[in-house]
Amino acid sequence: MILRALLLLLLLALPARAERVVAGISADNIGITAAFDGSSILIFGAVKRDAPEPEGPLGVIVTLEGPPQKVTVRRKTREMGIWVNSDKMVIDSVPSFYAVASSAPLDRILSPETDATERISVPVAVEAYAGPLGRSDGRPFAEALLRLREGSGAYSVLERSVTLAADTLFRADFDLPANLIEGDYTARMYLLREGKVIDQTWAPIKVRRIGLERFTYVLSREQPLAYGLLSLGLAIFAGWAAAAAFRLIRNS
Structure with a gap:
């Protein structure tokens, strides 16, 4: 009840617009102690409408992005029966953590053109951070980075994990790993129709030791x-x- 009342107050304070998203987070500060073994965060929101709801399905995407960091990706080759590092590539800036939650499969609510513009999906967001890799064989290194971070849970896609009630209220839950990196995180919330973003908002989250x-x-x-x-x-x-x-x- 308190959450619903808070959302209603925020909706009343917004200027007129066809459809607009208003959102909040359960905690905007996370403390890392010696006993820290992970955490979770709730991102919730509502849709304000000043006109009848348009036809067609409404999509909601929520992303949680960690501070950028410099990484080195190494290629291993087998020589005389032993795996050794044969080549490496330094990528100056990629998100240390990136999670995408959606109310439906991404390919149903997010068009490739919108993804390229807004940089929402994991591969597009990482490529936007990394920029031109500066070498013709850079693609395998970028793909290897994605595989490694998806395997460790640093990058994740959580399709159908956003709960959308009556096309008005939504919530998304994210689990944060124990090896969370200190820095400034950003939560972004997108409303979509016909594959296009019709409104978005964001909220900062500070992670500190x-x-x-x-x-x-x-x-x-x-x-x-x-x-x-x-x-x-x-x-x-x-x-x-x-x-x-x-x-x-x-x-x-």
Whole structure:
């Protein structure tokens, strides 16, 4: 009830338009601690209409995109019975995380032309970030990156996972992995008819390390020498404590 009331208030505050999307998220800040083992986030919304609903099906797509990062993709070849790295390619910028959820199969609600313009699907979004790969054999490296990240869950397509009620209210649930990267994430919500985007909105999500996890991360990046000495000291202390405990048990 509270969620529905909030959506109604937001709808009343919007200017007139045929169909417009208004949306919210369950949390706009996610903290990563030493015990962080993943999380989930709910993205919800509603459609405001100032005229009778147009004919034809309504489509909803929700994307969740992580901060860009530089990656190196290596090609392995078998030489004398051993797999070795034979070639590599550095891609300067690709999303660290990218998930696409939709109310129906993408090929039914998203046209290739709209996808090329809005850069919604996983392959198109990644290619838009990577830009020209700069070499004639770059395509296999990009395809390998997609396979690897889809296999690890960093990239995903969740067709039919957006719940759309009475062509008015929608929700999408995303599971976030334990190896989530710190940075600024972006949730985007699209309304589509006849394969075209008729409205869209977005919301930021901040993912930050907190507590001891934050302290050790900053220390390792900004003062690597101090971090190394601290790690060495902790290792020595742990070894001494274990030896002392063993002697105490043996003598008791």
